[in-house]
Every structure is written in C-alpha cells, then in structure tokens.
Amino acid sequence: MRLPEVERGDGLRTRMLIRVISLALGARLPDAARVAFYHKGFVGTALGAWTQAAMRGPSEWSVAERELMAAMVAMWNSCPFCVGAHRAIAVHGMDKAVADAALAGYHTAPISEPLRATLAVLETMTLRPDELESEQVRAALAAGVTRRQLDDAVAVAAVFNIVTRYANALGFAIPTDAEFDKAAGMMLKRGYA
Amino acid sequence: MSTATEESHRHRAETLRTAMAGNTAITEAVLRTGVAARAAGGPPVAEPYDDLARQIGEASYRVTDAEVAAVREAAGSDKAAFEIVMSACVGAGLARWDAAARVIVEATDASA
Numbered sequence: 421m422r423l424p425e426v427e428r429g430d431g432l433r434t435r436m437l438i439r440v441i442s443l444a445l446g447a448r449l450p451d452a453a454r455v456a457f458y459h460k461g462f463v464g465t466a467l468g469a470w471t472q473a474a475m476r477g478p479s480e481w482s483v484a485e486r487e488l489m490a491a492m493v494a495m496w497n498s499c500p501f502c503v504g505a506h507r508a509i510a511v512h513g514m515d516k517a518v519a520d521a522a523l524a525g526y527h528t529a530p531i532s533e534p535l536r537a538t539l540a541v542l543e544t545m546t547l548r549p550d551e552l553e554s555e556q557v558r559a560a561l562a563a564g565v566t567r568r569q570l571d572d573a574v575a576v577a578a579v580f581n582i583v584t585r586y587a588n589a590l591g592f593a594i595p596t597d598a599e600f601d602k603a604a605g606m607m608l609k610r611g612y613a
Numbered sequence: 614m615s616t617a618t619e620e621s622h623r624h625r626a627e628t629l630r631t632a633m634a635g636n637t638a639i640t641e642a643v644l645r646t647g648v649a650a651r652a653a654g655g656p657p658v659a660e661p662y663d664d665l666a667r668q669i670g671e672a673s674y675r676v677t678d679a680e681v682a683a684v685r686e687a688a689g690s691d692k693a694a695f696e697i698v699m700s701a702c703v704g705a706g707l708a709r710w711d712a713a714a715r716v717i718v719e720a721t722d723a724s725a
Contacts, residue, residue, distance in 0.1 A: 422681040423698075425691035459692055463699050466632040470625035479618070498674035541713070549712040550654075557720035567721050571619040574713035578626065582706030585652075588673035589665070589681065589698050 421451055422591040426458045434458070445606060447599040451592040452505065452583070456612075467582065472613035474575040481572055483608075484513025485535060488522055489573060490580045492539055495523055496546045499584035501592040506580075508597075508604035537563035538570065542577040619714070626710050633703045640688060640696045648697055649704025661687050662697060669701040 494502030652670030
C-alpha cells in the first residue's frame with residue numbers, strides 16, 4: 421500500500437481491529453477493509469452505505485450477478501485486486517465456468533440476454549462515459565432489462581468505478597486465491613457497510 | 614419516471630458527493646472538488662495534484678509510487694494524500710453515475 425498509515429490504521433482501536441480480524445480470518449486483512457476503516461469521517465461512511473445498498477440491498481439482480489458486475493468493472497479498469505475479490509464472491513452463487521466465461525468475453529458467455537445487455541451499458545459507462553447514449557439503454561430495455569435493474573446495475577458500476585480506482589492508486593496488495601476465498605466468505609456474511 | 618430504487622441510489626450518490634466536498638476533511642474543499650472534477654475530465658489543477666487526478670480518472674492502473682509520493686509530500690500527511698486520492702476516485706465514479714442516470718431518464722421518458 422502506497423500510504424503506510426492507511427495500511428497500519430489510524431489509531432490504536434483500528435490497529436487492534438485489523439489484528440483481530442486478520443487472526444479470525446487466518447490471513448492478512450485485505451487492503452479494501454483497511455481503507456474502509458481509515459478516516460471514516462471523510463467519505464468512508466457514505467461510500468460504505470451506498471456499496472452495501474447496491475451490492476446487498478433489495479434488487480432484481482442476485483448477489484452473484486452484482487458481484488460479477490463489480491468484477492467486470494474491475495476488469496475494464498485493469499484492477500486485479502477487485503477482479504479477484506469479486507469473482508471469488510460471485511462464484512459462491514454462480515457456476516465458476518460461467519463467471520470466468522463472462523470475464524473472458526461477456527458477448528459470448530452463457531449468461532442471460534438481460535445480463536449481457538446490461539453489461540454492454542456498464543462497459544460503455546466505465547470506458548467511454550461520453551459515448552453513453554439512450555439508444556444503448558433502449559436496447560437493454562428491449563432485451564428484457566427492467567428500469568429498476570438498470571438503476572441498480574449502474575449504481576454497482578458507479579461504486580466500483582470508485583473502488584477500483586483507489587485500489588489501483590493506493591497499490592493494494594494482491595492476495596492469493598486461498599486468501600480471496602477466505603475474504604469472500606467474510607464479505608458474504610458481513611457485507612460492505 | 615424514476616423508480617424508488619433510483620431515488621435511493623441518487624440520494625446515496627449525493628450524500629457521497631457532499632461528504633467528499635464537506636468539512637470533515639483536513640485538506641481545502643476547493644482542492645478536493647477541483648481534483649474530483651479533474652478526474653472526471655475537467656480543467657487542470659495545481660501540480661502535483663493534477664498528474665495524479667488525471668491519471669486516476671483516465672487509467673488508475675498506471676498510477677506510480679512517485680505520483681502518490683509527490684502528492685503525499687505536497688499535502689503534508691498520509692491522511693491529506695488519502696483525501697486527494699479518494700476525491701479523484703469519487704469524482705470519476707460520480708461522473709459515470711451522472712452520465713448513466715441521465716441517459717436512463719432520457720430512454721425511459723421517451724418510451725413512457
């Protein structure tokens with residue numbers, strides 16, 4: 421991590437918390453959690469609440485589908501930490517082969533047409549936001565995506581266009597596959613807030 | 614017509630925008646909002662903040678140790694540098710939220 425105080429924790433209580441959770445997890449606490457604990461009076465509380473609502477709140481998308489969307493945004497933004505973390509959570513609720521096929525190329529992956537059309541919107545939103553047009557949204561609606569699903573999906577993408585950037589900018593350490601799996605279990609149990 | 618879920622996300626997006634620009638930080642609000650706008654493709658800000666904000670907006674995977682170290686030195690502490698990094702990220706993310714929310718309204722109003 422490029423800012424040592426974020427890695428260590430700001431204050432005795434946070435440093436103890438990092439140590440206790442790492443022991444319970446049986447692995448180094450991932451840097452995403454360290455950021456969530458740091459300087460919470462700034463944007464952490466607001467971002468955590470939105471992330472929790474987008475990823476675990478009521479939605480017509482499953483938790484696994486939303487985690488796959490997060491992993492896709494991470495892939496488009498070249499964020500290996502977030503690809504690994506959110507793929508590991510997604511595969512608790514969907515076939516690993518389907519998740520990996522989507523990450524390799526969602527246009528041909530064995531996913532639903534509404535999810536495919538939604539990912540097309542999220543890809544443009546992430547990589548070329550100036551080119552995002554209502555025509556692409558209409559195409560998604562024609563593919564069976566509901567307005568509510570679109571609202572929820574772009575919220576997931578907005579949040580992860582933030583998270584992936586700070587993961588890259590702060591230089592998050594990349595856990596092993598086994599550590600990603602352990603953290604995924606914790607994220608499914610505890611959520612993001 | 615907006616949905617309850619869109620209203621909920623919009624409220625949370627605005628809460629985040631307000632927190633980024635608010636008074637719970639140690640850096641100047643004008644610097645944070647300038648960095649956020651820069652990461653969303655807006656006008657340049659002072660160096661070394663400009664390099665980092667632009668890089669975070671365009672290609673965060675290319676951010677270097679030197680860019681973060683320069684901002685850490687100019688800002689004076691890890692906490693201040695953290696605020697700059699987070700403001701840039703929030704600016705880039707909320708710009709995408711704004712763009713998507715706008716085209717969804719255009720598409721659904723036209724088809725209503």
